[in-house]
Amino acid sequence: MNERYYSLDIFRGATVAFMIMVNNPGSWDHIYAPLEHAAWHGCTPTDLVFPFFLFAVGNAMAFVMPRLQVQGNAYFIRKVVRRTLLIFLIGLFLNWSPFFMWQQNQLVVKSWEWTDANGIPHGIRILGVLQRIAIAYCIASFIVFYFKPRGAYIFGTALLLVYWGLCFAFGSSGDPYSITGFFGTAIDQSILGELHMYHGEGIPFDPEGIISTITPAVQVIFGYLVSHYIQQKGKTYEMLSGLLIAGLVLTFIGLFWSLSFPLNKKIWTSSFTVYTTGVAILVLGILIYIVEFKHVKGWWSSFFDAFGKNPLFIFVLSGFLPRLLGLIRIPNGLSANGKTLYTSPFGWFYEHICKNIAADLRVGSLVYAFSMIAFYWLVAYMLNKRKIYIRV
Structure with missing residues (x-):
């Protein structure tokens, strides 16, 4: 029997979305505990x-x-x-x-x-x-x-x-x-x-x-x-x-x-x-x-399904794009010894937008992570809308 299981697509897409979230915090120093890997033994939701x-x-x-x-x-x-x-x-x-x-x-x-x-x-x-x-x-x-x-x-x-x-x-x-x-x-x-x-x-x-x-x-x-x-x-x-x-x-x-x-x-x-x-x-x-x-079903299933259509490509893009944009250096203040500090476009977005949302820096870091999910979902949605599926 080879029935279609839409739930499998949602499961795969939700996994990719969560991968993007845990791999792209605004700051690795400010993360809510469930979004961190276990230090050694143990298993958190992120694991x-x-x-x-x-x-x-x-x-x-x-x-x-x-x-x-x-x-x-x-x-x-x-x-x-x-x-x-x-x-x-x-x-x-x-x-x-x-x-x-x-x-x-x-x-x-x-x-x-x-x-x-x-x-x-x-x-x-x-x-x-x-x-x-x-x-x-x-x-x-x-x-x-x-x-x-x-x-x-x-x-x-x-x-x-x-x-x-x-x-x-x-x-x-x-x-x-x-x-x-x-x-x-x-x-x-x-x-x-x-x-x-x-x-x-x-x-x-x-x-x-x-x-x-x-x-x-x-x-x-x-x-x-x-x-x-x-x-x-x-x-x-x-x-x-x-x-x-x-x-x-x-x-x-x-x-x-x-x-x-x-x-x-x-x-x-x-x-x-x-x-x-x-x-x-x-x-x-x-x-x-x-x-x-x-x-x-509804907006939530469609949301995750978009990620599930091009899971490998979206995951690779979420790893490659920050590295590529990291070559673009935006001045971001001075260090203690007077040297110019730099950040990337994504880094600037966190430092000047997300970081200032709340006194608890974990909030801004989480907002940044959700922003990354939204950004890559838009890419996944456009690919799915045009029926472009990048297979390996």
């Missing part, structure tokens, strides 16, 4: 965004996979490998963009590696969100294609257990799940090189590292299995009740598992995968009930 997107990738896979299976092995491999490489390279392009930077008041080409004015070496980060999506999609696609739904479920579950075992066996004996104890960091450093890793945690550590991409691939598999189940059962209350029960069970399994293998997005623990999948199923089940069964 749900990325696993929800991977879950949505799996949802879409269930509608595409039958066509790939009909086309045969060679076609499948060519299609998946091409898409994987393209998404990965777009992610690398985004990390490197806008290919120029300001250095000592001069606009210079951003090299693969460079040294700043203080003599500190830097490099282009190799991995990232899109790269993780690409790798997870590739792994999940091959597992689903060759092992079919039942085999994919068994394989995915086995990967979660194997990852747990690897983290425990090869991690630091004192705390294998800490940032310094996680065994995958040493592998990332040896393969990627410290200059080409994320440095936002105070040490070279990549939250989208090589080893920790095993479990996101399982997240995609689970998304596929849920969508496959929805298709097989059709729009029935049996399907809906099964979905909600599965969501509750996985959520509680994830929480129970977290007692020994903590919820952690940055090393994407197995418990985190199961827990966030459970929550995603519950949210999707509620959406299906509202949209497919009760037919409650």
Whole structure:
């Protein structure tokens, strides 16, 4: 059965909208707690965004996979490998963009590696969100294609257990799940090189590292299995009740598992995968009930649907445009030693408009984030209106 599920489009679009909001605050120093990632262990609403997107990738896979299976092995491999490489390279392009930077008041080409004015070496980060999506999609696609739904479920579950075992066996004996104890960091450093890793945690550590991409691939598999189940059962209350029960069970399994293998997005623990999948199923089940069964639609569904039509393009644009506009320097006062400070057009909008809305700077930061959602929604709306859909 291949019925159309508008709720899946809304789920995907809402996820993209939330990604834009949490990735584009007016100031990273002034954010409401639910809009921040957990410092290490734990799971905030913001930590749900990325696993929800991977879950949505799996949802879409269930509608595409039958066509790939009909086309045969060679076609499948060519299609998946091409898409994987393209998404990965777009992610690398985004990390490197806008290919120029300001250095000592001069606009210079951003090299693969460079040294700043203080003599500190830097490099282009190799991995990232899109790269993780690409790798997870590739792994999940091959597992689903060759092992079919039942085999994919068994394989995915086995990967979660194997990852747990690897983290425990090869991690630091004192705390294998800490940032310094996680065994995958040493592998990332040896393969990627410290200059080409994320440095936002105070040490070279990549939250989208090589080893920790095993479990996101399982997240995609689970998304596929849920969508496959929805298709097989059709729009029935049996399907809906099964979905909600599965969501509750996985959520509680994830929480129970977290007692020994903590919820952690940055090393994407197995418990985190199961827990966030459970929550995603519950949210999707509620959406299906509202949209497919009760037919409650309106401006809100159209709003999120616009994002869902071009999800990858809108996400890339929301990352690329601020970087590009960052090359435009607008004078913004003087530093303590009398040097001119600069900001970008988006930065000027926050500093001179949003920041002054309330004494609590978190309000202005949130207003800026909502403004970014509105801006990118307008782009998504215009593309959808003209029936322009940018696929990868």
